[in-house]
Amino acid sequence: MLVGRGSEVAAIAATLDAARRGHSATLVLEGEPGVGKTTLLAAAADLATGFRCLRGAGVPAELAVGHAVLLQLLSPLRPDLPRVPGRQQAALAAALGWSDATSPGDRFLVSAGTMSLLGAAAEREPLLVLVDDLHWVDQESVGAVAFAARRLQHDRVAVVLTRRPQSGPGTDDLADLTRRPVPGLDAAAVGRLLAGRVADSLVPALVEATGGNPLALEEVVRSLTPEERRGSAPLPAALPVGERLTEGFGRPLQRLSAGARRALLLAALSSDPGAGPVVAALRAEGVDPDDALAEAEELGVVTVRAGTVAFPHPLLRAAVLRSSSPAERRAGHAALADALAGDPDRRTRHRSQAAVGSDDDLAADLEELAARERARRGLAAAAELQEGAARLYRSAERAATARALGVEDALLSGDARRVRALAGDVLGGTAPAPARARALFCLGVLEHHAGSVPAAPALLREAVAAGEGALRLQALQELAVVGYRLGSPATVADVAAETRALADPADAVQAMLADYTEASALAFGGRWAEARAPALRALDRLESDPVMREDPRFLHLALLAPGWAGELHLARGFVDRRLAAARAAGALGVLPLALSLVAAGALAMAEHRVAYAAAGEVVELGTELGYVADVATAQELLAFEEAARGRHEQAAAALSAARHLAARAGVADGAVQIHLVDAFTALCRGDLARVAAVLEQRIVADGGRLPRGEYELAVAPDLVEAYLGLGRRADAVALAGRHAALHRGTADPDVRAHVERLAGLLADDEAGSDAAFARAHEAHGAGADPFGAARTRLLHGSRLRRAGRRVDARRQLQLAADAFDAMGLDGWTARAAAELAATGQRARRRPGPSDQLTSQETRVALLVARGMSNREIATALFLSPRTVEHHLTAVLRKRGVRSRSAVAAAFAADAGPQPH
Template identity: 30%
Template sequence: MSSGPARVAPYGSLSDVLVGRQAELALLRTAIAAAPSLALIEGEAGIGKSRLVGELFATPELAGARRLVGQCEQLQDPLPLSPLLDAFRLAGGELARARPANPVVGALAPLLPEIAKHLPPPLPPLPDQRAERHRVFRAAVALLEHLSPLVLVLEDVHWADGGTHDFLAFLAAHQPRDLSVILTVRTGTGLLPIREAFARAPSGPARVVTLTPLTRPEADELARRILQADLPGTFAALLYEKTGGIPFVVEELLRTLLERLPANEIPGRPDVLTGLAVPTVLRDVVLQRLSSLDDPVREILEAAAVIGMTPDDRILAEVTERDAAEVAKALGRAQAAGLLHEEDGGCRFRHALARQIVYESVAVSGRRWLHLKTARALESAGPKPVARLAHHYRLAGRPADFVSNAEAAADTALFHGNDATAARFLLQALEIGELSGEVRVRLAVKLGRAAVDGLAHAEAVPILERLLATEPLPAHLRGELRFALGRLLRQHGEAWAGYLQIESAVGDLAGRPALLGRALAVLAAPETIVDRHVGEHAARCDEAESAARRSGDRDVGVAVRIARASLLLEQGDPASWRLIDELRRDEGLSGAPREHARACLNWAQGALRVGRLDRAEALLAEGRQVADQAEYLRVAEVVELVTAAVDRAAGRWDGLEPRIRRPAGTAATFAAASLDSRLLRGALLAAMGPAEEAVACLGEVITVAGRVGAVWPLISARVTLARLLLTLDDAAGAIEHATAALALVRAKGIWVWGAETVLVLVDALGSAEMADAAALVAELGAGIDGADAPLAQAAALSARAVLARSRGDLPEADRLLDAARATLQEAGLRYEEALAAERLGRWRCESGAATGGPLLESALRLYGSMGADRDLARVSRIMRQNGVPIPYPWRGGRPSHGQTLSSREREVALLAAEGRTNQEIATALFLSRRTVESHIASALRKLGLPSRKELRGLTALP
């Protein structure tokens, strides 16, 4: 039996056999077997992501494969593509043999001076930084294609800068056919912005290889291979308890024990594990190994930990004031101790945790001194790496040096279009208490510009508010800060507060017509704010056009025209489509892809509000395409939301409710999108059930929208809840909510938003109040006269039909309602069409017309295709009451058991008959509440019972 460990395997592992990862290795091998392909390897620190990659390339099929490996550093550099550029530098020899033919690769030459002689000549700079960034992306893809067949590996992508994330999204959409890409990423670091791009890559979605801790048997096997001995149960249990099955921790713990005891003695000594506590075991292991080194080696290693994961030998020598030979010897000793390993000809910490533990072992005063020496060494090395300098000066306790470098790093990040990185640097700089008022204002103005697209809303808002409250600012800066704050508040869901901030900025921006035009264009949007009449929005739009002309700025002119088109669209003005089509062809809009994408998505939402589904689908497709091409990942939530809204309007409800939940989550980037998502979910639940959940969801939207002053969600939520309450026989509640919605419509003056409100009120008011209802319908008709708004026109026709029927004019009522149904059918609004068909079918059945039955059946099939179970139960009851046979199966797909209850439906119905609530039934049967609601609705339909209360007391069911 061996008294020492097995031979050293890849990445410094003590085991020469990969344990517990065969399935993951096979999945990874399959994932990249047929290029082009994408693979994400996920797992916590120390789980073995890099080891899995190493084992992949040790397989016979890939042992000779050409590969480039780039490493993302924990310090975020605002210069995009740094890990990719590091990988390209390794290809110098290959490029020396065959220079790339594509001249666009020359765009990389200034970024890769080490291998520039092997690249095409540099290209002249482009005036537009976005175009320059796009060209660099194209050049990187072209170089990868030239080097293909190739496997590109980027490790620790959770530390990548925003530019690298954007490039990877671009690469997913333009991947060379002979390229495979592998990314390793640590879990628990948030949602990577590239995930969506990789999920919908043209080559197919990325394969995700998830690594979890080893199971107890796998951890036992790993330990047996390292110790070359069987493990008694006591030792194995304690080992697993101490390590949690994380391979790196298992190996580091055993590495330390092997220094104390012969391998064959360790399994019989479980007591040696008792002094190592989880989760500090890894720290103990590393610190024990660190203490085994002599002082000079330890000092050099500590300096290396301050410098970074892969310390530069020259910088390390300067910081430690040692010669190159002494540094090399010390690094060799640290490598022998297992703290470092060799990679690409240099030394690197074996693991980020190892570096962190060594770093934290240095006294705070010593760390500050080392950071200061590192910063000075970096400054003497040539072009200033301002991001790294900011990092080191901040930790060195040099605020002035930190702020100047942080501001420079933010400027560089903004220059490269990396707003998020810029915002983070500026936020850190603004935390410094000793800033002068002038510097603080300058940084805050830059933060206001960066934070709108930089995802720093929660951090930026209080800083801007504090500056506006405490600093004596010149008018033009005060106006710019108020405008920035207003936009941030609006995106944060605070519609009313944001609107007021922008209103207050208008006077201060009189001398800056370009910014004034943009501010007024935002104020022209009607859908986000209560207590402002559409006439006021129109006046703001006129003022914006005047400011845009004074500015002479074409981009501002385009922004104002977008606002004008949106304002007209919300009113159902047919002229809006002409203006929208002109803008879609305008080079000013197409040359600003972010503005273009946002405009199309906003117009798509406006088109849905007026019922133009055809236009909404076209605008959504264009907005998604533009956002994809521009790698504008920030609007991904909005794209998802609008897609769900379009699918809801079109009746494509299968799997829709879970999709709607995502933008409504607490991690949503756009609070306004979260509110709209909850509204959409409430409307869906009102049709599908459970009803009590729909009421709660819509009530929450009303509360939040009322608090923040968001008018469209507030009107829509109230009218949807009013319609739902009518189906629950709560006419008083329906009238209350519909009346409140009508007051908002009148205050806004946009009647295409109020048509459904009027219809609900006409339905809810009794015959004695038909005079009031007729006045409402007349007011609505005047408000939507000439509007291109199928939803509003159909609701108005339906309301007029109800009035005609109340007067006893049944033919006119039938004609009007049939026209409403035809309008909705032509518009493709399937759910509203089903509602109209149900109403018309019921009326005709009640009057004895034979054509009523087919209409009810068509409503039944439409509801069934959408899964609108609550509506299905209601229309089935109407059909039975009128002697209309219910066809089975009425929606292709799952069997319906005809008129007979399924075993599950009978089980649920009997529990309901006992008086149990849906939640109690769900708990007892291990079902969701929604499934219980569906089973009860189906049972009531088959039994011909009008409501759930009719089940009470039943002890047997057919």
């Protein structure tokens, strides 16, 4: 019976109840060694009536074995593997050794396969996933379990994990999951636990000495004399707690024979729960394994059953290792290596632990093992193996080269701490230029995407100087993107010139990169007409070359090239195909940047449902990857779209996140877009004072230009509207006059429409207002800003209503409401509907606050409109079919329709072409 754990058991029960109702739930129990986490997992299993339990546990010896715990968890589900989508299935099978193939996608394809396998199994019966000692679980398994826990939203899956409290620097993969500390027991609970075994008067002292740690209490009580338990003799000054707790576990070992102690050491060092290697090693040393293990089992130090050897508590394993000398541990690893002659991978791991000094042959074997881990997407394990190889090489150059490969593995695995540590080792010695270049490149990429963007250029520039061939061009391309993000046309121009000088024109990829970079430099420098030709050449190469046509690495280039050419519509011909290819390949690493470009392009073309869907997905996937700058941009876009839908709390949260991430990325100083979105969200919620304050600051800062910079006083339309609402008519008239003086003769129809809109708003007579608004509507008709056009209709209709011209007002307001509704902008639709109601016309029912679609629901609806099944949508969005089904049900309810075909019809205009 559990004592003093009522609240923890209640939290576990709530997690299980949520899963029973079809709402996936995760609970992370955090506590010090011995506090009872493992016991709580056992309680979870007892409470999980009707669940299928999947269990895994970390052990120190398997930290460097990629996917080790994932294999423990998922092996019972192997019969369900055929139900996992193809690419995910292949990657997961390769990672777990269920096939001889290598993984075709990046590490997240394995995570997606884990999610899909759990979701498939949960369709048959609820699942309880239990993982003990997560702090000793390999990084690949932690990442896969965390990914699945987040993405399984509406499946019958409960996940309960235990780990020690997190401390020190580093990324916490579970930071956003529900966590619950498991403290020591209070005095009342300790009294119940020790009732009849110690005097009641000793309880306060024991609680103070142990912190209420149950395991420490048990060990202390066992160590006390009968007199000390009764309280007739004082407690000893040093009780076996903390570090002494581990030593206390070691006391029984002193009573064992040499053979039994040797058996325990081999079991503690072995990464295999099976007893085979331990038994073979003991026999090779002339020790009877049956007698040795039986002696240890009789003392309660290990349990032996069904061909396995296990320690009842991890502190027993720790005590065995602590009680042995380094020489004894090395000898144990050597013995296990000899016993594993038929298993070269595990044999190599043990040989590396037994090695003293340099060993080039063993180092080469470790690098071969790293290559196999890399092929299985065990990138964190590969990085550790490369580091081990580096320590064994005699040659400093070979060691540096091995470490540099480890830096790349660590970068791809998302281990920022290891990237910096290994790169520091490479750069701190006399490494050859290629190794230095690789380390510098990886550091630059890390800073760009997950650190400080301003720190990236110097690192990438050094990588260019030290590198050669493909790596040099890669570094230049990364540098160009960083230059664009930091608003440095000079950097992009320098990169373009270098790329052109270095690229081999006979190589299709290098020629494309030269054209693309030239186009980006020209466009970013404001020379848009000159950028068109190289941009179109680059796009032609990207689409005509069979390799580049499908390669996810070129996805963002293909999306940007039409923009540099000034022809965004060209992306329509391939964006869906290229995104689908990247999703199918599991190339999640390229999706945040690509989808942020899709969202920005969709916003520019007033495809607001697409922008909303894509921005939300960037936030989800980018956060999963640990990206910063791309997620900051997506949060800005998401804030805009949430505000336009009237979801003001969500907009405020997204804007706050954008500011925080921009500051982390070091790009906040130039974050013009954040200020503009701040003003827009304020306008949407009716905070006109905030609109005025922000936009007035923008005029002081840069003349009130848009981020591209070519439209002076671009903020005037919104600011004039705010001034009028605040009763500051004189300021509105003055600003509108300045704006008109600058732009009355412009060739841009949308800018000309803004000039006329302001004239219509401020006209002193109705005839002048009507004429100005008529010119504005005509200009919008030739432009490409349907959102701006609808806002002009709304402002015109509002003026007409205030003038008492209800019939005329209704026509403009109905057009505005219909336009906003077609774009999915529920907040603006509601505003137009309210104005219509004020004219006396009863507006059609519009979605209320509870009917507004989320970004993820919008994503699902768009893919339904493309004719995809729930399972196909789940595969594309890295969700489970049940989650997709839940979202589709919500779309049907919120939109008041009854069929997939009705959803498809409602979203057809935004969905793009049907897949072939």
